[in-house]
Amino acid sequence: MKIVTGCLYHETNTFNPFPTTVDDFVLVEGKEVEERLASTEVFEKNGVEIIPSIYATALSSGIVKKEAYRHFADKFISVLEKHKDIDGIWMHLHGSMVVEEIGSGELALLKEIRQHIGYEIPISLTLDIHGNLAEDLHEYVNIVYSYRTVPHVDQPEVERISAQLLVDAIAHQAKIRPSFKSLPMIIPGEKAVGASEPLRSIFNKLKELEQMEGIISANFFICHAWNDTENTRSSIFVVPESEAYKALADKVTEELAAFVYDRRHEFEFQAKVLEPVEAIQRALEGASKPVFISDSGDNSTAGAPGMSTLLLQMLRDSDLKDKKVLVSAVYDAEAFQKLNGHQIGEKVAVKVGTDMDEYSKPVELEGILKSKGDLLGYLNATNDKVGEVCTLSIGNLDVIIANRGDSFITINHFTRAGVEIEDYDVIVVKQGYLFDELSAISKLDILAMTPGSTYQRIENIDYKNIPRPIFPMELA
Structure with a gap:
């Protein structure tokens, strides 16, 4: 045979x-x-x-x-x-x-x-x-x-x-x-x-x-x-x-x-669903760690680019209340290239954001280059290096900047990127529902209702080609 x-x-x-x-x-x-x-x-x-x-x-x-x-x-x-x-x-x-x-x-x-x-x-x-x-x-x-x-x-x-x-x-x-x-x-x-x-x-x-x-x-x-x-x-x-x-x-x-x-x-959402501002507020109030915030509108596991800086902007401008926060990861090849040209431990100023749309506006950051690492793949390629990352530390806020779009779906994704997941109280991921390893350690899953290519309120999406009529749009 x-x-x-x-x-x-x-x-x-x-x-x-x-x-x-x-x-x-x-x-x-x-x-x-x-x-x-x-x-x-x-x-x-x-x-x-x-x-x-x-x-x-x-x-x-x-x-x-x-x-x-x-x-x-x-x-x-x-x-x-x-x-x-x-x-x-x-x-x-x-x-x-x-x-x-x-x-x-x-x-x-x-x-x-x-x-x-x-x-x-x-x-x-x-x-x-x-x-x-x-x-x-x-x-x-x-x-x-x-x-x-x-x-x-x-x-x-x-x-x-x-x-x-x-x-x-x-x-x-x-x-x-x-x-x-x-x-x-x-x-x-x-x-x-x-x-x-x-x-x-x-x-x-x-x-x-x-x-x-x-x-x-x-x-x-x-x-x-x-x-x-x-x-x-x-x-x-x-x-x-x-x-x-x-x-x-x-x-x-x-x-x-x-x-x-x-x-x-x-069929209903299982995580705690909050608007972006509320999601950050609730995460920072959490008594246990880690709390995960899913940037659901920029969910790269469902095909979004991973370029949104909306939550990053909000977190940079927020009082983090002594919480250690990680954003993993923003895709910006140009910002990555600039950071990668520096040595770990150096102070760096960089704009992160591709400006491809209203949700990826550049955010000015100034901090210490904390680490460099690998970006890992997906499906049976989660041990394969598919890109590279740099992590910038701005006080209690750490931001991982990648040279391609991807998502951190396993603990090893964080480790290979050069950060330790247990160091953080709040972790932002470019996902919808949390993948299995992250869900197992999460103390609270928050689905931030962010805009983008994977916007969760599908009844408001301007579909052009789907079969009609269909639930939940035309059919009750």
Whole structure:
């Protein structure tokens, strides 16, 4: 049994004005691809001959340049051209990639793959639960399995599941045609956290349905709200064991769609939601540390540029009440370059802010260059250096300035940047919901309702391309 494996992962934010290029991706090829993917252990255990293609992943950002997509797609297709006698394809994709002049990157890639291998060879995908799936994507793929955690901590487990489902399908020569249904609703990710209702009950429902004879995968895709396309909405994707269970899969799809849609009003923010000024005031009043403030409108894990200086400006002008505060991190390549030209311990004056919009106005800072360090990546690239940072200390306020957009999602992100997370009472992060390691140590999570490319009040966003009518805009 021969299976081609790979990963091309990008969550696109169409409100981010900066396009995503080849250089924004972490890319590995050949044998190292196998080391990055948990599916490898499943295939090895089953005696599969693995044919690795590419592992390309980037932090969420703007629309992917056509030439970037072409660069990675060509690398994947070239593997198919060299290996004609394969039995299956397994990939980890996101589900919300948007490519310049093309649209859905996942759909485009699957169509290209089918042109080379036909429709008899099964394809299995691991997908992010925040995918915006094209209406016809299910016509080009056989097996899909989505994450079952938000924040995401189960990617390796899901990779193993979707890999085993592919091995089983090949072994049994199963013909699989999945069922799909889109839902007329958009849910911001911060309103759908796995430990809370209604997503907790939905996850339980998926497990229940997957216990049925003939159903091997039942999936709910929340959607990626900051992706203005015709595919931006929630959806249901159900995979039968074989063609004999296709009618059952259709029935289960309708049942699951009704179950989810009936609970649409229950999706609410889980963190403490405050306007920016109130968020800072409440954080500085906290008796325990650390308190995290999520700069939710500039959430780089959902594709915002990471350039907003709004909270930085407010904190610089605030009485910090003897609290030690960290802003992690503001993306400003020019300010970084200036700071990087100095030695640690030197006093430096610098303007931080790209002035790209009203929320990234330059803020004048004068302080001591505290440290220099690495900027780490995302997904299975959290140990990969993707950029550099400098930390400027202005009294009790420390500011990390980066030479590219990114987010501090693990404790090691802080350590590698040259700061110790336990030193701070209040930490500002360019996130929405806190990622797992940070949530575990947080004494209070504050979702600051800041403006920007990931503005949480989606009913006020000027969408141009989403399907209408849709909840919560036109539909009640």
